[in-house]
Amino acid sequence: MSSEAPSTSDQLTRQLPDGPARPRVGSRRVAGVHPAIWVPSLVVATAMLLPAIYLVVATADLPLARIVEIATDGQTLRLAGRTLLLGTSVTLACLVLGVPLAWLTVRSDLPARRFFAIATGLPLVIPTFVGAFALVAAFARGGLIEEWFGLVPPSPYGFWGAFAALTLFSFPYVLITVQSGLRGIDPSLEEASRLLGNGPVRTFFKVTLPQLRASAAAGGLLVMLYVFSDFGAVSILRYSTFTRGLFLQYRSAFDRSPAALLGLLLVGLTVAVIVFEARVARDRGGQFGARGPTRPAPAVPLRAWRWPAVGLCVLVLLVGLVTPVTVIVFWLVRGVAAGEQLNVALGPAWRSILSAGLGALAAVAAALPIAIWSSRSSSRVARLVERAAFTGYALPGIVVALALVFFGIRLATPLYQTLAMLVFAYVVLFLPQAVGAIRTSLIQVNPNVEAAARVLGSDRLATLRRVTLPLARRGALAGGALVFLTALKELPATLLLAPTGFDTLSTRVWSATEEAFYTRASVPALLLILLGSVPLAVAMIRERRER
Amino acid sequence: MREIITRGRIAAAIAALSLLAVACGAEEDPATEPDAAVDDTVAEDTDPADDVGEEDTGEAEVTADGPITVYSGRNEDFVGFIFDDFETATGIEVEVRYGDTAELAATIVEEGDASPADVYFGQDAGALGALQDLGRLTALPQDILDTVEPTFRSREGQWTGTTGRVRVLAYNTDLVEPAELPDSILDLTDPQWEGRVGWAPTNGSFQAFVTALRVSEGEQVAREWLEGMIANGAAEFQNNTAIVEGIGRGEVEIGITNHYYLFRFQAEDPDFPVANHFLPGDIGGLVNIAGVGVLASSDQQPAAFELVRYLLSEDVQVFFGRNADTVEFPVVAGVDSPELPTLEEIDPPDVDLSNLEDLQGTLQLLQEVGAVS
Numbered sequence: 007m008s009s010e011a012p013s014t015s016d017q018l019t020r021q022l023p024d025g026p027a028r029p030r031v032g033s034r035r036v037a038g039v040h041p042a043i044w045v046p047s048l049v050v051a052t053a054m055l056l057p058a059i060y061l062v063v064a065t066a067d068l069p070l071a072r073i074v075e076i077a078t079d080g081q082t083l084r085l086a087g088r089t090l091l092l093g094t095s096v097t098l099a100c101l102v103l104g105v106p107l108a109w110l111t112v113r114s115d116l117p118a119r120r121f122f123a124i125a126t127g128l129p130l131v132i133p134t135f136v137g138a139f140a141l142v143a144a145f146a147r148g149g150l151i152e153e154w155f156g157l158v159p160p161s162p163y164g165f166w167g168a169f170a171a172l173t174l175f176s177f178p179y180v181l182i183t184v185q186s187g188l189r190g191i192d193p194s195l196e197e198a199s200r201l202l203g204n205g206p207v208r209t210f211f212k213v214t215l216p217q218l219r220a221s222a223a224a225g226g227l228l229v230m231l232y233v234f235s236d237f238g239a240v241s242i243l244r245y246s247t248f249t250r251g252l253f254l255q256y257r258s259a260f261d262r263s264p265a266a267l268l269g270l271l272l273v274g275l276t277v278a279v280i281v282f283e284a285r286v287a288r289d290r291g292g293q294f295g296a297r298g299p300t301r302p303a304p305a306v307p308l309r310a311w312r313w314p315a316v317g318l319c320v321l322v323l324l325v326g327l328v329t330p331v332t333v334i335v336f337w338l339v340r341g342v343a344a345g346e347q348l349n350v351a352l353g354p355a356w357r358s359i360l361s362a363g364l365g366a367l368a369a370v371a372a373a374l375p376i377a378i379w380s381s382r383s384s385s386r387v388a389r390l391v392e393r394a395a396f397t398g399y400a401l402p403g404i405v406v407a408l409a410l411v412f413f414g415i416r417l418a419t420p421l422y423q424t425l426a427m428l429v430f431a432y433v434v435l436f437l438p439q440a441v442g443a444i445r446t447s448l449i450q451v452n453p454n455v456e457a458a459a460r461v462l463g464s465d466r467l468a469t470l471r472r473v474t475l476p477l478a479r480r481g482a483l484a485g486g487a488l489v490f491l492t493a494l495k496e497l498p499a500t501l502l503l504a505p506t507g508f509d510t511l512s513t514r515v516w517s518a519t520e521e522a523f524y525t526r527a528s529v530p531a532l533l534l535i536l537l538g539s540v541p542l543a544v545a546m547i548r549e550r551r552e553r
Numbered sequence: 554m555r556e557i558i559t560r561g562r563i564a565a566a567i568a569a570l571s572l573l574a575v576a577c578g579a580e581e582d583p584a585t586e587p588d589a590a591v592d593d594t595v596a597e598d599t600d601p602a603d604d605v606g607e608e609d610t611g612e613a614e615v616t617a618d619g620p621i622t623v624y625s626g627r628n629e630d631f632v633g634f635i636f637d638d639f640e641t642a643t644g645i646e647v648e649v650r651y652g653d654t655a656e657l658a659a660t661i662v663e664e665g666d667a668s669p670a671d672v673y674f675g676q677d678a679g680a681l682g683a684l685q686d687l688g689r690l691t692a693l694p695q696d697i698l699d700t701v702e703p704t705f706r707s708r709e710g711q712w713t714g715t716t717g718r719v720r721v722l723a724y725n726t727d728l729v730e731p732a733e734l735p736d737s738i739l740d741l742t743d744p745q746w747e748g749r750v751g752w753a754p755t756n757g758s759f760q761a762f763v764t765a766l767r768v769s770e771g772e773q774v775a776r777e778w779l780e781g782m783i784a785n786g787a788a789e790f791q792n793n794t795a796i797v798e799g800i801g802r803g804e805v806e807i808g809i810t811n812h813y814y815l816f817r818f819q820a821e822d823p824d825f826p827v828a829n830h831f832l833p834g835d836i837g838g839l840v841n842i843a844g845v846g847v848l849a850s851s852d853q854q855p856a857a858f859e860l861v862r863y864l865l866s867e868d869v870q871v872f873f874g875r876n877a878d879t880v881e882f883p884v885v886a887g888v889d890s891p892e893l894p895t896l897e898e899i900d901p902p903d904v905d906l907s908n909l910e911d912l913q914g915t916l917q918l919l920q921e922v923g924a925v926s
Binding site: 244407517 | 622628629630631648649650651652653655656657658659660662663664665667668669679680682683755757760789790791794795797798799802803804814817818820821822823912913915916920925926
């Protein structure tokens with residue numbers, strides 16, 4: 007469908023006077039945001055705050071003295087420090103890994119570039135609780151690597167293990183957003199830089215990289231806050247974060263109030279990170295490409311770096327994808343050899359597609375108004391609304407799930423534990439992925455495009471419909487794919503909020519690994535990885551057709 | 554124009570998916586059929602103890618028609634077909650939500666009186682104790698309680714164990730000589746075990762053991778033992794499964810775990826080099842339970858009690874003791890598992906498994922000594 011997208015915007019942009027410099031003046035003043043944008047934005051933002059409200063309600067059971075005691079406890083502060091340490095280091099590593107890989111797979115003459123463009127994003131489809139498990143099976147003392155190759159690999163446990171696993175399984179957030187950012191860049195700016203005598207390296211740092219700032223920051227924020235919420239990897243690889251401490255309160259003491267307080271502190275930490283990110287990544291909306299990608303950028307020759315670059319891609323795939331898949335296939339083969347029965351899990355596969363698919367559609371629909379508003383207005387409220395969306399994403403899934411149990415059964419009784427409820431939960435959990443992707447794609451387009459439409463006689467609503475929405479399509483696709491992937495892997499909300507008996511691939515994998523039925527886990531795990539790779543592959547193939 | 558076509562296509566896709574969703578939901582929600590006629594005959598053949606019960610005669614006459622909803626922290630692979638058999642035997646329909654034991658308990662607490670659950674089935678006495686303490690459970694009829702060994706049920710009568718699981722030392726048969734195995738878990742702080750032991754301090758059944766240790770041997774012994782274990786380099790695992798897996802690899806040589814995980818590994822890998830070492834008469838041989846409670850808010854309590862009776866019926870108890878996937882201890886007097894030692898041989902310590910103040914105290918102790926961070 008979007009093979010037409012560039013042509014639509016092209017037609018519009020071609021009608022613009024082609025000035026040598028596009029002044030920033032006026033670019034922010036797309037006067038008056040239509041109520042069709044801000045009304046739904048506010049509604050969605052309110053829904054996003056439900057988990058935080060629940061946490062306040064649940065914490066209110068605690069006497070003040072106990073609140074102060076827990077909040078200032080050495081243990082709590084240690085958890086906060088460890089969470090920040092892990093989050094920051096994983097985010098930096100993901101940027102260092104993701105940005106060059108994105109450039110290699112989009113803009114260079116890397117051999118098998120299109121294959122790598124899809125494949126390097128695939129580690130994201132592996133749930134961290136499966137990936138971390140597989141890493142332990144491979145790397146622990148006496149594990150498969152030692153058994154098969156006689157090597158003693160570094161220990162997978164502790165900070166470095168959690169760091170490596172989370173980096174490997176979440177760097178694609180950066181990769182995918184930056185890939186999408188790169189495709190939105192107008193190559194003429196780089197060409198101008200080259201014509202003015204700058205070398206390729208200088209051009210990359212002075213012209214390309216600044217244009218990627220917003221998308222890299224969006225990806226980095228997704229990584230950082232994902233690390234905050236992750237339970238699978240940190241518990242298996244034995245590194246205590248806030249989320250692990252919070253689970254411990256629920257699971258060991260069956261006491262929701264201290265857990266809720268930890269959740270609130272995590273919200274505080276999230277706010278701090280978001281404020282920081284907003285400073286670092288002050289986006290330069292519309293400063294660069296007025297046209298978006300009018301034509302494909304020519305591939306930059308890697309020359310001597312070709313094979314080292316291939317080596318890097320292969321290495322990433324080897325550790326992030328091949329290792330976990332090999333371990334899963336090993337479970338499958340070993341179990342079948344021992345006479346285990348296999349069931350193909352078509353029902354759960356279908357239910358996974360259904361719930362994650364609806365989740366992705368709903369998230370994109372909810373994200374569109376917020377992304378448009380926050381990219382086309384400098385209003386403070388718009389920024390706040392966009393940021394509010396991150397609350398659910400940064401909190402552990404169990405907290406969001408329990409919050410929706412609490413509100414769902416009271417305020418939406420007929421919908422409680424229905425598919426609609428589950429889809430809503432996915433929106434609360436994953437909305438920022440869609441908002442980020444759409445917003446990034448809009449920021450790359452100069453708002454003068456819309457201004458021109460207005461000048462040419464189109465009213466606000468028609469401009470929105472005929473200009474802004476089509477421009478958001480690239481981001482909507484990428485965002486939808488991301489939400490689909492993560493919703494496929496989602497566990498706590500699916501277990502608690504899906505219709506009774508609605509088992510999905512991820513619940514199957516979880517229930518089997520929980521009880522050490524690895525063979526039974528293997529088929530749904532492989533199906534999960536396969537399904538997760540479909541949207542990425544489709545997005546890529548469409549991209550190719552556009553060219 | 555093309556745009557419009559595109560949007561039309563997306564709209565069509567959404568519509569199609571929604572339709573499918575509706576269809577799927579309908580399929581998942583079979584109309585409840587009044588199958589209750591079978592009731593009386595059923596009560597007899599599933600529950601011989603019924604005649605003995607005096608206090609529940611009133612309830613026994615109420616038609617137990619269901620359907621009932623079970624929140625099950627026990628795995629579908631273990632109990633799914635038992636629910637199916639119950640449906641066939643009684644005509645009472647059962648809908649089951651599977652999940653994590655603690656998370657489902659937390660869900661019931663958040664749901665309050667509107668909870669759709671009628672029965673809670675968990676694999677941890679602590680979770681059942683929490684629900685009991687918060688007033689979410691109702692008293693079980695005396696005939697049910699009477700069938701169960703007193704150690705395996707709530708002292709307040711609001712939940713009962715369905716099976717027992719025993720704490721053991723699992724060890725790698727290639728790396729540990731049976732002769733060097735200790736008689737007491739307290740001996741694992743001995744220098745000979747330095748760097749060889751795996752444990753799971755965040756795990757519920759491990760914490761139940763620490764609670765038992767505190768109650769029976771005193772705080773000081775418990776603290777010293779934990780500190781001794783840490784000084785001895787005990788390796789932390791995420792849960793029991795991971796410990797047994799780690800022992801199999803030789804990552805650690807011996808581990809503190811529950812008895813039944815081993816059987817599953819052996820089912821997938823017959824050469825799995827691990828064996829269980831029981832600790833009769835020792836505090837380390839604590840017996841924990843998986844158990845059930847009926848919700849106070851349930852409007853299907855008679856049917857729910859039927860399910861509890863069914864789980865405690867001889868057939869099901871024998872099955873739990875034999876099934877290759879579980880091999881757990883029957884809790885009903887007179888039923889023994891052929892695969893396991895008898896309870897007399899295990900000689901477990903007597904501890905109230907659902908005492909929550911102790912659970913919070915245990916978590917604090919674990920945090921203070923640094924076993925849990």
